[in-house]
Amino acid sequence: MNLTQQLINGLVLGHAYALIAIGWTVLLGVARLVNFGHGQMYMLGAFMTWYLVSRLGLPYLVAIPVAMLAGVAVGYVMQRVMLRLTLAQDLVSIMIVTLGFGYVLHGAAGLVFGSTGQILETPLSTRDIYWGDLWFTWQDIAIVLVAIAFFAVLKYVIENTGVGRTARMVAEDPALSLLAGIDVKKVYLAVFAFEGAAVALAAALVAPRTPILTSMGFDEVIITFVVVVLGGIGSVTGSYVAGIVLGLFTAFFGALVSPAYATAAAFGVLIAVLVLRPGGLAVAPGGR
Amino acid sequence: MSSALKWPAAAILAVAGFFAPVLLGGSPAVYAALVLIAIFAVMSYGLDSIVSDLGEVSLAHTVFFALGAYVTALLSVRLEFNPLGTLAGTIVAALIAAGLLGLITLRLREFVFSLVTYAVAVVALTVASNWEFIGGSDGLRGIPAFEIGWLGFRAVGDVELWPVAFLLLLATLYLMRAFRRSRLGQAAIMVHLNPRLATMSGIDPQRTRVQVFLFSAPITAAAGWLYAYQRAYVSADLLETYFLILMLTAVVVIGRRLLLGPLIGVALILAQEKFWSFGGYVDRIILGSLLILVLAYLPGGLFGLVQTLAEARRRVAARSRSTSPHTTARKADA
Numbered sequence: 001m002n003l004t005q006q007l008i009n010g011l012v013l014g015h016a017y018a019l020i021a022i023g024w025t026v027l028l029g030v031a032r033l034v035n036f037g038h039g040q041m042y043m044l045g046a047f048m049t050w051y052l053v054s055r056l057g058l059p060y061l062v063a064i065p066v067a068m069l070a071g072v073a074v075g076y077v078m079q080r081v082m083l084r085l086t087l088a089q090d091l092v093s094i095m096i097v098t099l100g101f102g103y104v105l106h107g108a109a110g111l112v113f114g115s116t117g118q119i120l121e122t123p124l125s126t127r128d129i130y131w132g133d134l135w136f137t138w139q140d141i142a143i144v145l146v147a148i149a150f151f152a153v154l155k156y157v158i159e160n161t162g163v164g165r166t167a168r169m170v171a172e173d174p175a176l177s178l179l180a181g182i183d184v185k186k187v188y189l190a191v192f193a194f195e196g197a198a199v200a201l202a203a204a205l206v207a208p209r210t211p212i213l214t215s216m217g218f219d220e221v222i223i224t225f226v227v228v229v230l231g232g233i234g235s236v237t238g239s240y241v242a243g244i245v246l247g248l249f250t251a252f253f254g255a256l257v258s259p260a261y262a263t264a265a266a267f268g269v270l271i272a273v274l275v276l277r278p279g280g281l282a283v284a285p286g287g288r
Numbered sequence: 289m290s291s292a293l294k295w296p297a298a299a300i301l302a303v304a305g306f307f308a309p310v311l312l313g314g315s316p317a318v319y320a321a322l323v324l325i326a327i328f329a330v331m332s333y334g335l336d337s338i339v340s341d342l343g344e345v346s347l348a349h350t351v352f353f354a355l356g357a358y359v360t361a362l363l364s365v366r367l368e369f370n371p372l373g374t375l376a377g378t379i380v381a382a383l384i385a386a387g388l389l390g391l392i393t394l395r396l397r398e399f400v401f402s403l404v405t406y407a408v409a410v411v412a413l414t415v416a417s418n419w420e421f422i423g424g425s426d427g428l429r430g431i432p433a434f435e436i437g438w439l440g441f442r443a444v445g446d447v448e449l450w451p452v453a454f455l456l457l458l459a460t461l462y463l464m465r466a467f468r469r470s471r472l473g474q475a476a477i478m479v480h481l482n483p484r485l486a487t488m489s490g491i492d493p494q495r496t497r498v499q500v501f502l503f504s505a506p507i508t509a510a511a512g513w514l515y516a517y518q519r520a521y522v523s524a525d526l527l528e529t530y531f532l533i534l535m536l537t538a539v540v541v542i543g544r545r546l547l548l549g550p551l552i553g554v555a556l557i558l559a560q561e562k563f564w565s566f567g568g569y570v571d572r573i574i575l576g577s578l579l580i581l582v583l584a585y586l587p588g589g590l591f592g593l594v595q596t597l598a599e600a601r602r603r604v605a606a607r608s609r610s611t612s613p614h615t616t617a618r619k620a621d622a
Contacts, residue, residue, distance in 0.1 A: 100579035107572025
């Protein structure tokens with residue numbers, strides 16, 4: 001085993017995980033909402049990008065924003081349908097509804113894109129970089145850079161701007177925010193639209209690393225869970241760190257033990273953490 | 289209905305239920321569909337006690353279902369256990385699994401609880417598709433026919449399996465009814481609706497949760513037990529989201545905490561899939577949309593909708609009755 005190569009794999013994978021989990025982090029940390037259809041939204045983003053690039057021949061850089069717009073639409077429709085549940089803070093029903101949405105998205109994607117696996121090729125993923133005996137692609141570099149930039153901007157927006165303050169206020173106390181004249185419904189819709197866009201962006205960047213299937217959402221979502229919970233539910237910095245730790249863990253576990261059980265092992269870590277510290281690894285759960 | 293009338297009514301319903309396949313034409317397709325409805329209804333009742341009574345969403349019930357099927361397959365193929373032996377093994381395995389999961393998730397609530405149960409389901413799927421001991425991605429084949437030698441009972445097809453499926457369903461309905469009237473059932477609903485009051489009344493919420501889990505898991509696992517015989521093979525597809533969505537939809541579609549709710553829910557869903565199917569993908573969209581629409585727009589389920597409509601009709605009728613003499617009187621005045 002080449003240690004440095006695994007380190008690079010782990011770092012790339014870690015940034016990919018963090019990027020995939022960003023929508024959930026905001027949902028949970030900023031609006032106290034959950035989305036069990038997250039994995040299927042990732043799948044949809046990947047297939048939208050694939051369709052736009054390889055079937056319609058659009059440039060990759062044009063396909064990404066279009067896929068993100070589709071993500072916004074899906075997120076908006078989801079939240080529009082369950083707005084009553086959100087306003088009532090009925091988390092149990094929200095979980096089941098989002099699970100139902102994931103199921104519908106899977107069916108719809110199967111209908112449109114078929115059940116065969118596809119490869120999403122981008123101008124970046126096909127260009128390799130060899131550095132001594134190390135190997136990675138330009139796509140990997142793009143993932144790392146976009147993840148870092150996205151997290152930095154997100155942290156800034158949540159902590160230092162009016163938009164971030166409004167969203168945080170709604171999360172803390174929806175009723176009080178309503179009294180303060182904030183359109184709570186609009187904030188919830190916006191947060192879900194953001195989740196849709198963020199996961200589509202992550203899919204457009206990360207999906208070229210592996211073959212894509214309409215059934216893949218089921219696996220993707222567990223990584224997100226682990227990142228979000230380990231990162232200390234809803235903490236932006238925590239998610240970033242947890243993503244990278246999980247990426248390194250998966251890379252080394254896959255190389256040293258077995259790649260087939262890497263997800264299962266990641267889950268084992270999650271269980272251990274939850275039993276020891278139900279609030280996750282962050283010093284102050286929910287802190288930013 | 290008074291309790292004196294309830295038992296005969298239930299008995300009549302049970303007898304009618306037993307002859308349901310004959311009443312529906314008695315074709316092999318009808319038997320096949322009804323056996324599946326009974327099995328999946330039993331599967332859903334296990335989840336029902338968690339979702340409707342305890343008020344949590346367990347996404348790990350597909351694991352109990354698959355566990356029952358896998359234990360049955362292993363014991364019957366490798367050790368040649370008869371169905372009663374495999375049922376006992378299934379129940380023991382489900383109790384152990386539920387105890388473990390219950391302890392792990394003891395302090396977790398709401399979405400973190402659901403998240404962990406969902407993760408358990410995902411991991412179980414990974415393990416089932418990769419572990420050679422339980423057949424890996426091929427699964428286990430060659431499960432023998434459902435045969436209890438000393439009773440002289442042997443079921444080779446759905447027609448012969450129907451009495452077993454129906455008995456299992458009846459037993460489950462009885463257990464669910466007894467559970468809701470038991471101290472545990474009452475405690476569960478109190479923990480769900482008012483945890484503080486529950487604690488003040490001397491109920492330990494964590495203990496109650498584990499106990500409800502221990503009650504619920506063997507029921508769902510027993511459905512897996514019979515499903516293994518019905519299909520004659522088991523594989524990792526038992527852990528797919530389909531079963532989870534089916535269970536959840538069945539539990540909420542008619543209305544929560546209605547004894548026959550999950551059964552009617554499963555019957556509706558399977559009737560659509562078996563007799564009015566539009567192909568796998570469209571059926572998925574239908575099932576998922578049903579789940580979404582009921583939860584988002586019909587908090588009381590279809591039964592709640594019917595009640596609301598009946599109530600509205602009664603009110604309209606009452607209003608027209610109370611206004612009509614009035615108007616005629618006024619006309620007379622004029």
